[in-house]
Amino acid sequence: MKKNNTAMTQRLYRCHDCGKLTPKSATSTHCSRCGSTVHARLPHSFQRTLALLISGFALYIPANLFPIMTVTRLGVGEPHTILGGIIALIHGNMLPIAMLVLVASILVPLLKLLGLTLLLLCVHYRWQVNAKLWTRMYRIIAFVGRWSMLDIFMISILVSLVNLGGVAQVIAGSAATAFAAVVVLTMFAAKSFDPRLIWDVQN
Amino acid sequence: MKISNYLACPECDLLLRRNTPVVGEKAHCPRCRYLLHHPRTDSIARTFALSLTGLFLLFPANLLPIVGIKVLGNAHDGTLWSGVMTLFDEGMWAVALVVFLASVLFPILSIVLSLLISGHLYFNRANRHLSLWLRTLQHIDEWAMLEVYLLGIIVACVKLASMAELKFGLGLTAFVLLLLVTVMLASNFDSTLFWQRIEQLNSHEKK
Numbered sequence: 441m442k443k444n445n446t447a448m449t450q451r452l453y454r455c456h457d458c459g460k461l462t463p464k465s466a467t468s469t470h471c472s473r474c475g476s477t478v479h480a481r482l483p484h485s486f487q488r489t490l491a492l493l494i495s496g497f498a499l500y501i502p503a504n505l506f507p508i509m510t511v512t513r514l515g516v517g518e519p520h521t522i523l524g525g526i527i528a529l530i531h532g533n534m535l536p537i538a539m540l541v542l543v544a545s546i547l548v549p550l551l552k553l554l555g556l557t558l559l560l561l562c563v564h565y566r567w568q569v570n571a572k573l574w575t576r577m578y579r580i581i582a583f584v585g586r587w588s589m590l591d592i593f594m595i596s597i598l599v600s601l602v603n604l605g606g607v608a609q610v611i612a613g614s615a616a617t618a619f620a621a622v623v624v625l626t627m628f629a630a631k632s633f634d635p636r637l638i639w640d641v642q643n
Numbered sequence: 644m645k646i647s648n649y650l651a652c653p654e655c656d657l658l659l660r661r662n663t664p665v666v667g668e669k670a671h672c673p674r675c676r677y678l679l680h681h682p683r684t685d686s687i688a689r690t691f692a693l694s695l696t697g698l699f700l701l702f703p704a705n706l707l708p709i710v711g712i713k714v715l716g717n718a719h720d721g722t723l724w725s726g727v728m729t730l731f732d733e734g735m736w737a738v739a740l741v742v743f744l745a746s747v748l749f750p751i752l753s754i755v756l757s758l759l760i761s762g763h764l765y766f767n768r769a770n771r772h773l774s775l776w777l778r779t780l781q782h783i784d785e786w787a788m789l790e791v792y793l794l795g796i797i798v799a800c801v802k803l804a805s806m807a808e809l810k811f812g813l814g815l816t817a818f819v820l821l822l823l824v825t826v827m828l829a830s831n832f833d834s835t836l837f838w839q840r841i842e843q844l845n846s847h848e849k850k
Contacts, residue, residue, distance in 0.1 A: 448656055449658075452646070452649075452651065454650075454653060454656070457778045457781060459650065459838065460838070461646050461649060461650065474774040474841075475774055476778060513806075529801075532805060537801045537802075540798065541798060571655070572676065575675045575677075578654075587791055589791045589792075590791055592741065592795075593746065593792045594796075596727065596738070597710070597721060597726055597795060599726065599729045599730060600721040600726040600728070601803065602712070603719060604714055604717045607714055607715055608714055608806070611733060612730060612733055612738060617735060617737050617738055620737065620741045621737070624741060627785070635654045635655070636654065
C-alpha cells in the first residue's frame with residue numbers, strides 16, 4: 441500500500457485553532473495567522489487523556505453510589521441515586537423519559553469512559569484497526585459527552601423550583617458534584633485525545 | 644510547493660490540495676470522511692444578524708421566569724439564575740459553577756464574541772484582537788449547552804407534573820428562541836471563511 445502523504449511527513453504543522461499550515465522551523469513555534477502555539481500533535485495527548493480518564497473512572501463510582509438529590513415532602517426526606525431516580529420514573533409510568541435519563545446519565549458516561557480507554561489501548565499497543573471506523577467512534581464520543589449534563593441541569597431546575605420549606609423541597613446530594621466532575625473530565629479527556637494518533641500507529 | 648494551496652485534515656493529518664467547494668457543497672476528507680469545509684450563503688452577514696438577535700434575547704431569557712410551580716397555595720418561580728443561586732446556597736458551589744458556565748456565561752460570551760467578530764468582518768474593520776476572539780469562541784463553543792438545558796427543563800417538568808401545578812413563563816419562550824438562534828448561528832458559521840477574512844484584514848492593516 442502506498443504510504444499516504446501526511447502533514448507530518450512533509451514536516452508541516454497544522455494549527456490546532458485556525459488550521460493554517462506552518463512549516464517546521466527552529467525559530468517559530470507560533471501560527472502566523474492566529475498566534476497560537478503549533479504542534480505536530482496535541483502535546484502529551486496520550487498522558488493527558490489517560491490522567492483525565494482515570495479521574496473520570498474514579499469519580500464514576502461515587503456518582504452512582506451516593507444520592508444525587510433528596511426529595512423532602514411534608515418533612516419526610518427520600519434520597520435518590522441516579523439509578524433510583526430512573527426507577528422512580530419507571531414506576532411513575534414515564535418510560536420514555538426514564539430511558540432518556542438512563543442513556544444520558546448512565547450509559548453515555550460509561551460508554552465514553554470505555555470508548556476512550558479502547559482508543560488509548562489502540563494507540564499504546566499499536567493495534568492495526570480500521571482507522572476510519574475508530575475515528576468515527578472518537579467523533580461520536582466527542583459529540584455525545586455534553587448531553588450527560590442533562591441530569592445536572594434538571595437538578596438545578598428542581599432545587600430552585602421545589603424550595604417550599606416544609607411542604608416540599610429538593611436538595612442536591614453529594615453525587616451531583618461527582619457526576620458533574622465525571623462529565624467535565626470526560627469532555628476534557630475527549631478534547632485532549634488526538635485522533636491523528638490512531639492513524640499514526642497504522643502501518 | 645506553495646503551502647497555502649494545501650490543507651491538512653485535522654483528524655487524520657492527510658495532506659490535501661485545497662479545493663474550495665461552492666456554497667451548498669461539502670468537502671470531506673477522502674481518508675476519514677471528516678467534514679473539512681461546508682460554505683454557507685452570506686455566512687458573515689447572517690452571523691452578524693443572528694448574533695444581534697441573540698443579544699436582545701439574552702436579557703429576557705436570563706431575567707424572566709422560565710417555569711413556575713404552585714403546590715398547596717405556595718407559588719414559586721424559577722429563572723436560569725435561581726438554580727445557580729440555590730445550588731450555591733446549599734454549598735454545592737462546584738455544581739453551581741458548572742451550571743453557571745454552561746447555561747449563562749458561555750452562551751452570553753459566545754453571542755457577544757460572534758457579534759464582535761462578524762461585526763468587524765462585515766464592516767471590514769481590522770482589530771488585533773480578532774484572532775484571539777475567534778480562538779476563544781471556538782474553545783468555549785462546546786461548553787455552551789442551552790439545548791441540553793432545555794432537555795433538563797423538560798425532564799424536570801415531567802417529574803413535577805404529578806405533584807404540582809406548572810406555569811410556563813415568558814422567559815421560556817425567550818429561552819427557546821435564544822436556543823434556536825444559537826443553533827442557526829452554529830449552522831451558518833463558516834470558520835474557514837472567517838479565518839481567511841481575518842488574515843486578509845490583518846495583513847492590510849500591517850501594510
